[in-house]
Amino acid sequence: MYRILPIESDKNTIILPYHSELAAELSGGQELLLEYGQKTRSVHVNRSIELEENHLLVPADVLKHLKIPLTSAYCLRVEQNKLIIGPYIGILADLSGELLAELVTTLSSFLTYYHRIGGTIVAFALDGVNTKNQEIQGYIYEPETKAWIPGTYTYPASVLSITEASLTDKWDDFIKVMLHFKQGLGSAVFNYPIFSKWDMYKLLKPRYENHLPETKVYVAPQTIKEMIEKHQTIYIKPIHGRLGRYIFQAEKSSSGYTIRYKMKRKPKVRLYRTEKSFLLFFQKLIDPGDYLIQATIPLMHHNQSLIDFRVMMAKSHQGEWQTSGIFARYGASGSIVSNITAGGRAELADKTLKKVWKLNNKQISEVKQTITELCQNVLAVIEAEGYHCGNIGVDIGIDQDLSLFIIEINNQNPDPYIAKRAKRSPEFYKHRYLNMMYAKKLAGF
Known part of the structure; x- marks a missing residue:
């Protein structure tokens, strides 16, 4: 990397070490554009045998125009008639x-x-x-x-x-x-554009329907009626929801209809004896087009905590997806969601697969590989539609028979902090590092 030093000069001339690799790509007196971020300035190139290696001298007024901070070390890259400073x-x-x-x-x-x-x-x-x-x-x-x-x-x-x-x-x-x-x-x-839960479902259903719980957009109470008649247990969740908030679980039984949810962080349970009163609850509460009705995935439970898995994925400096960590999420006891922010806890997936599913090391490795391949394949479908992800959190459900279900894909802010909650700081910092190295690649380096 290069250190940039200012020089007082009324000429737009930058000076490179004579024997540097960069100077070998440029000729003395050559005119080019010096680029930093999205700003450029026309300069001439000179070379000095006295200048220390990995130093670049730039006129003060050029630095002022480009607003280049001098406290950092920079990579330099020649591209056609430009010398790019970055990332x-x-x-x-x-x-x-x-x-x-x-x-x-x-x-x-x-x-x-x-x-x-x-x-x-x-x-x-x-x-x-x-x-x-x-x-x-x-x-x-x-x-x-x-x-x-x-x-x-x-x-x-x-x-x-x-x-x-x-x-x-x-x-x-x-x-x-x-x-x-x-x-x-x-x-x-x-990560942009951002896709919703419904966008994800529509994109993936043609090829991955077996890995998705049946999902419909709420348009009227009839939508809920049809789904609960078919599946007995359903989730009603906001299309753009986050962190397990504003989610309802509804169950039909011989005694009526039970609704579970949280209000002001406290669990609530309502029992309705009639279908009419049950549907009226949602008709008053939610608006058409804002919520999804989703069949309940047969997730495993442990000590009254439901379990799903968060797969942390990020693109590398080479632009390839890497799995930086797979973690089990345990919901709070009796909770309808597994989110850490809703009182849940986390641990490394290996430990959970061994403890709850009773798998050996080879089987655990195979399950994790299957999860990774599924995530990479569905992300390829999503990115083919114009969503530039780079930083992703995929929530995966696993049933007793090790069938995989895609619960949600978060590309808005898939914070890898779950790794710290599972006492795995290296995976947290690895994920952050991958984010920055991919950003470095996109910046041209």
């Missing part, structure tokens, strides 16, 4: 600058292996994007002090989104900003 990676981390200020230090988990990433990392919020001036208010990471420095910066060369906008009044603003970035960066923006 310059943006993390869209929250909806407001006020919220970002509170969490920005936690983003250092993306940069545990900064020495392998290099370049500029800018964290910013949705309301910090000035589309008119093409500038960002945010924080850049200073590797020597490991501090985040506030300021106004130019647009990056790639953008990773980890903000959750779908359940907020900022959704339209989020779409506008992401479309704006895509116009300038093309495929160097991920």
Whole structure:
């Protein structure tokens, strides 16, 4: 990597070490474009035998125009008539600058292996994007002090989104900003577009129906009636829901209809003797088109906790999917969901498959391989439809016979924190590192 040093000069001339590999690709006096992020400046090239290796001298006014921080080490790449400085990676981390200020230090988990990433990392919020001036208010990471420095910066060369906008009044603003970035960066923006549970089901059903619980969009009470008559137990969940919130489980039995859900973090149970009163509960509560009705997957239970699995997947520097961890999620005792945020717990999948399914090491390896292949195959289908993922959390259900079911795929903010909850920090940091190395690739390095 190169250190960039300023020089006072009224000429737009950059100076490279004479014997560097980079200088071998460029000729003295050559004119080219110096590129950083989405900004360029025309410069001439000179070479110096006295300049230390891996140093680049750039006129101060050129640095000011491109707004290149001098606290980082950079990769340099020649492409046609351009010398590109980078990587310059943006993390869209929250909806407001006020919220970002509170969490920005936690983003250092993306940069545990900064020495392998290099370049500029800018964290910013949705309301910090000035589309008119093409500038960002945010924080850049200073590797020597490991501090985040506030300021106004130019647009990056790639953008990773980890903000959750779908359940907020900022959704339209989020779409506008992401479309704006895509116009300038093309495929160097991920995770975007975002798909809903229903989008996922429609995309996968033609090829993977056997791995999906039957699902319908709620249009009227009749939808619930048909599904509960057919399956006896169903889930009613928001199409854009997250973290196990606003989910209902309904069951039909000889005594009537039982509905289980949470209200203000407390479990609620309602019993309706008649179909009419049961359907009226949902008719008053949910709107057509906002909820899915889903057949219940026959998940395994252990000590009254239902179990499913989270598969953490991320693209590597080579652009290939890697599984950074597979974890079992145990719902809170008696809970209808397995989410950690709803009181659940996590452990390494190997341990659960051995303890609950009674598998040996070879069988565990085979099950995990089958899970990984299924996830890679369904992601190929989704990405073929124009969804640029890169960072994914796949929720998998496994029944007693080891049949696999795709519960949900999260591409909005599949936080790998579950690895820490399972006391597996290496997998957490590996996932973050993969995210950044893929962003580095998209930034041109």
